[in-house]
Amino acid sequence: MMWYTMAIPDPLNRTWGRMSLIPFWELLHRDLPYINEDFNNQQDVHAWRELGYTQQRFTGDMYDMRFPEPDWIASVREFLPMKNWAWSFYRMRPGDVLPLHCDIYARYRDLYAVKDTSSIRRYIIFLEDWQSGHYLELDGTPITGWRAGEGVYWHGDTPHLAANIGSTPRYTLQITGTLEGRY
Numbered sequence: 001m002m003w004y005t006m007a008i009p010d011p012l013n014r015t016w017g018r019m020s021l022i023p024f025w026e027l028l029h030r031d032l033p034y035i036n037e038d039f040n041n042q043q044d045v046h047a048w049r050e051l052g053y054t055q056q057r058f059t060g061d062m063y064d065m066r067f068p069e070p071d072w073i074a075s076v077r078e079f080l081p082m083k084n085w086a087w088s089f090y091r092m093r094p095g096d097v098l099p100l101h102c103d104i105y106a107r108y109r110d111l112y113a114v115k116d117t118s119s120i121r122r123y124i125i126f127l128e129d130w131q132s133g134h135y136l137e138l139d140g141t142p143i144t145g146w147r148a149g150e151g152v153y154w155h156g157d158t159p160h161l162a163a164n165i166g167s168t169p170r171y172t173l174q175i176t177g178t179l180e181g182r183y
Helices: 042-051 073-079 106-112
Strands: 016-020 061-064 083-092 097-101 120-126 134-138 141-143 150-155 160-164 170-178
Touching (some): 042 097, 134 150
Antiparallel strands (some): 016 150, 120 170, 134 160
């Protein structure tokens, strides 16, 4: 399998960067049995409600490592060799909005007994080409126009938000881990 990676840190803030790999998964991610769960930080939900957000839910749908791992994830694992590797497929349907927040990694920290969030790196790999209305923002920088296989990564508590105000689902693969002597 041919892989390539390109990591470009943001020139003003080294808390995040871009990366890329050659997509090989076609549309296998669309057929997973996604579920929806409440957002895991009720303080953020309260703050968003105070700002005027009125939707009933603040997350997209997930299929994560509590369920059987698709065979092709092993190739992504080889590309991103990290300690305490975790994965989650994420589908944002039209109208899903996840306002500005910093991840607390609650489930991940419990699972791997990680105390310091600054040692955590999160990758978001876009599984399909960008479509109108699909949006991501990292530390105040908007991200749009991606191609399947492109992605972003950040360290620890980098602020970010995501939304789908388009007409098609937005699919990503979220990988979380701790780095072992790598930037």
